[in-house]
Amino acid sequence: MKFNKPAIKTQLQKYRFDFPVILLFGGFIGISYLVDFSTGEKLFETTFWRFFNEMIAILPCMFIIIGLFDVWIPKEKLEKHIGKGSGIKGIGLMVLLAVIQPGSLYVAFPFAWLLWKKGSSLRNIFIYVGMFSAAKIPMLTFEIGFLGLKFSMLRLILTIPVFILIAFILEKLLRNKSYEMTAPE
Amino acid sequence: MTILFVITGLLLLISFIANRQKTLSGLKKGAMQFLKLLPTLLKVIILVSVAMFFIPEKVLLTSFGDQAGILGYLSAAIVGSVSLIPGFISFPLAGMLHESGVGYGVIALFITTLKMVGIMTIPIEAKYFGMKVTLMRNGLSFLGAILIGGIMAIIFALT
Numbered sequence: 324m325k326f327n328k329p330a331i332k333t334q335l336q337k338y339r340f341d342f343p344v345i346l347l348f349g350g351f352i353g354i355s356y357l358v359d360f361s362t363g364e365k366l367f368e369t370t371f372w373r374f375f376n377e378m379i380a381i382l383p384c385m386f387i388i389i390g391l392f393d394v395w396i397p398k399e400k401l402e403k404h405i406g407k408g409s410g411i412k413g414i415g416l417m418v419l420l421a422v423i424q425p426g427s428l429y430v431a432f433p434f435a436w437l438l439w440k441k442g443s444s445l446r447n448i449f450i451y452v453g454m455f456s457a458a459k460i461p462m463l464t465f466e467i468g469f470l471g472l473k474f475s476m477l478r479l480i481l482t483i484p485v486f487i488l489i490a491f492i493l494e495k496l497l498r499n500k501s502y503e504m505t506a507p508e
Numbered sequence: 509m510t511i512l513f514v515i516t517g518l519l520l521l522i523s524f525i526a527n528r529q530k531t532l533s534g535l536k537k538g539a540m541q542f543l544k545l546l547p548t549l550l551k552v553i554i555l556v557s558v559a560m561f562f563i564p565e566k567v568l569l570t571s572f573g574d575q576a577g578i579l580g581y582l583s584a585a586i587v588g589s590v591s592l593i594p595g596f597i598s599f600p601l602a603g604m605l606h607e608s609g610v611g612y613g614v615i616a617l618f619i620t621t622l623k624m625v626g627i628m629t630i631p632i633e634a635k636y637f638g639m640k641v642t643l644m645r646n647g648l649s650f651l652g653a654i655l656i657g658g659i660m661a662i663i664f665a666l667t
Contacts, residue, residue: 341547371557384516390538456624462595469603507544
């Protein structure tokens with residue numbers, strides 16, 4: 324990749340809402356540590372670190388898996404299973420894929436894009452994203468432990484059809500628009 | 509979390525043994541995608557952590573825990589939509605809420621909006637789905653959460 328001046332400028336342009344926030348926050352935290360401002364230090368060490376931790380632990384793994392998936396799984400192979408006309412099998416695969424994945428919803432978007440690139444139908448993409456609301460297997464024991472088996476199972480049984488229905492609705496709404504997913508450029 | 513590292517490591521190892529060239533190109537693709545998302549991601553995390561610092565989870569939850577009836581549902585849905593709380597914190601808190609008398613319907617609505625409606629993560633989602641579809645998906649998920657919460661409330665009231 325070559326970095327010439329206009330390229331850097333357009334690159335910066337894309338993040339014009341992001342970098343000011345990051346710089347401001349970085350500056351604030353830096354100064355907080357310099358002058359021993361305890362509120363700033365606490366903000367960094369508690370809430371920020373908690374989210375940052377999740378991000379730097381889960382996301383690099385996710386992106387490694389996404390990269391490997393991208394080079395190893397040919398589109399034609401996957402399209403057959405999750406593309407248009409994949410029917411109930413495609414739905415089942417999407418549910419399975421989503422419930423074994425850890426992390427918050429935003430972790431799902433890059434993977435959804437990859438599935439789209441590999442020929443998944445739009446409906447299956449939305450099913451995959453929707454299933455992030457269902458119990459994730461790593462979290463299921465937590466939910467049952469704190470809210471009970473009856474609550475957790477009922478929620479699961481209701482959530483799966485409701486979000487599959489939402490995926491069908493979204494697919495229908497976008498049917499006649501030549502909709503394309505994108506990746507951050 | 510550890511299991512994710514193990515799986516990633518194993519996949520990487522197998523891939524590397526099978527084809528070095530392919531693995532490197534895959535890693536490069538993944539890394540580029542990650543780097544391109546990183547500034548937006550960092551911004552969202554900063555904004556979320558600042559918000560959550562000044563309004564801690566407990567305060568958020570009592571804000572709808574004390575409300576009764578429709579108002580309770582509405583505030584649970586709004587709090588769930590705007591906040592970002594990891595499961596290992598939200599489930600114990602939801603358990604405490606239930607012990608203090610908040611109905612299962614409200615809790616289901618809260619958990620579903622918490623997971624599926626992300627006002628704060630809209631900048632990330634829009635990079636992949638576009639703003640229009642992002643808003644459509646969030647809006648429909650909000651309605652879906654209300655439906656789930658309502659049905660849960662009815663079932664628990666009847667049984």
